[in-house]
Amino acid sequence: MHQDYSITHLKQLESEAIYILRETAAQFEKPVLLFSGGKDSIVMAHLAKKAFYPARLPFPLMHVDTGHNFPETIAYRDHFIEELGAELVIASVQEAIDAGKVKEETGPHASRNGLQTVALLDGLEAGNYDAALGGGRRDEEKARAKERFFSHRDAFGQWDPKNQRPELWNIFNGRKHHGEHFRVFPLSNWTEMDIWQYIKLEAIDLPNLYFSHVRPCFERNGVVMAVSDFIELMPEEALSVKDMRVRFRTIGDATCTGAALSDAADLDAIIDEVAVARQTERGTRADDKRSETAMEDRKKEGYF
């Protein structure tokens, strides 16, 4: 009898991610899952639930909170964590500013995006976390394309991209010296399309920011931005504010996350839209446009 023992690409990616999540729990003393409320970290938390079912997650979730959130993100986060029955730790950028550890940027282009690194590293140190699970994908950005599943960070939280450990088969070496930690990326091999297809397959609930809705927006450097309390508008931008039908392809800090004009109101429409998209999802991220190697530079310092 011939039987076809094969599984679909989504099931293979799922199995790989679950393997990485279990390996993280087993190899480290105190892992933490970085949860931003964006779709990738939602998928990662969903996979973590599967990896340890029927037990609860053997690690807490950490939200690095810039204080500049879309209110929808926070409402979703709290509901999600409650459903999951997991513990939430907050690493606050506002607190880092109040404590005088970092200086806030000022002016219309001010962003707290870069300040997240300090809050994140402080949060990891305060909790003695030795592994931080992140939702980064290699297809997202060219510096991330070189990232390992198990990515070593030195005692200063820094990444040395030229000197990374080789990863073969499914053997992951998480050994480290005291004070060092790892960033772990279970979704390394997923693309944006895989994420959306998986969300559809698994019927995962998402924040409504991802779906088309009407809100006041303005344009900056060719990117549509949502009006919020956290962004100072230039005079001509203030004049251009109008209601637009938009959705977000990524959800980050409100000051640097651009919106996309879209009518896609459900998952099928989004998948169709992603299939014909001619811009990467990070094409709407102002933080990546600061220089050609903006992501690598931030990552070396300890960014996500």
Place this chain on the structure above:
Amino acid sequence: MSETNTAAGYLDMDLLRFTTAGSVDDGKSTLIGRLLYDSKAIFEDQLEAVEKSSKSRGDEHINLALLTDGLRSEREQGITIDVAYRYFATPKRKFIIADTPGHTQYTRNMVTGASTANLAILLVDARKGIIEQTCRHAFIANLLRIQHVVVCINKMDLVEWDESTYNAIVDDFKRFSSRLDNIVDITFIPASALLGDNIVEESRNMPWYKGSTLLYHLETVYIGGDENHIDARLPIQWVIRPHSDKWHDFRGFAGRIAGGVFKPGDKVKVLPSGFESTVKAIHTMEGKLQEAFAPMSIALTLEDEIDVSRGDMLVKLNNPPEPKQSIEAMICWFSADKQLVGRGKYILRHTEKEVKALIQEVRYKVNINTLHKIEDDLVFTHNDIGRITIHTSAPLMADSYRRNRITGSFVLIDEQTNETVAAGMII
């Protein structure tokens, strides 16, 4: 728009991982660029950014390597330092390309990229024929047990689409590859990546070629037989204990199946303890499964309360692996700073288990350009490949790499630096 990417098309797609190796001038970037661009895996903003950088660097053509050579030092030096992973999909399959540079000094990258691949594309310049680099790539593909190889004879436009040139290269490669016994399937495709002939579209310039295009081959090559579905192996990663009222006595043994098929009712044995039991159920969050096989991640429960922990392996009674403390292996040495020392001690990581390892004997090294054995210089440095004997502090539940890539492979770790210094394949 390809229908793959519509909401309905994705449920029966499977996954193919392949490697490419080569240098800039053999047309590798052009080939990959064409696959990515034609399957719409490159976006406009990425292309614009690459165009801009290519221009400012004075490149004549768009340099697609800049798409993934994202690190500052790679861009400055114009070289790929690391394995670059690229992704694309068609209606039939999702593809993961592990793209590695082709020179000898990047052997370790080729080995890394090959370790998870089902298929290797070897690029041959039709004007040059089979050269040292081709043999090197074929040797590594064979060593890492990539069962499917595509020899893509590129730049056919520069030899006037000549059939006899193509045939001579095919014969040459066959003579050489008869020694590579892990490769079960070799496909030859004459192509021009620059002009697009036989990459995605059939060539009109080579009516004498009756085979499929590269993309069609990648989409349809049968890889279902690559996994070992005979020897049941479940290395235990984690024991799930919910400590809740509903799941009071639940103990789920979790891991990713490395081979074979498990079903409820199967008689199993725990290694190394040797305790026997029966599979009670296979659990996932969606419910219980009637069977599970590689490479699924599952948790299973047993009928008896026996001691099982991380690093153990569940196997079926009929064909357990032989526990071994003396290991014969081919290794590739990775470390740039340290050499392999005879009698040296390392940490050996095999499946979910770590043991201490002593290098007992260095037998020979291989000159990967000529495939000759080297027996008069037995010091392994950076990128060297060869055969050694290892003694371990505890038995390994190992299969030969030929039988199983997961239970037949290991890495060596330096105890002081914690770096991964070598990859090994058990003979």
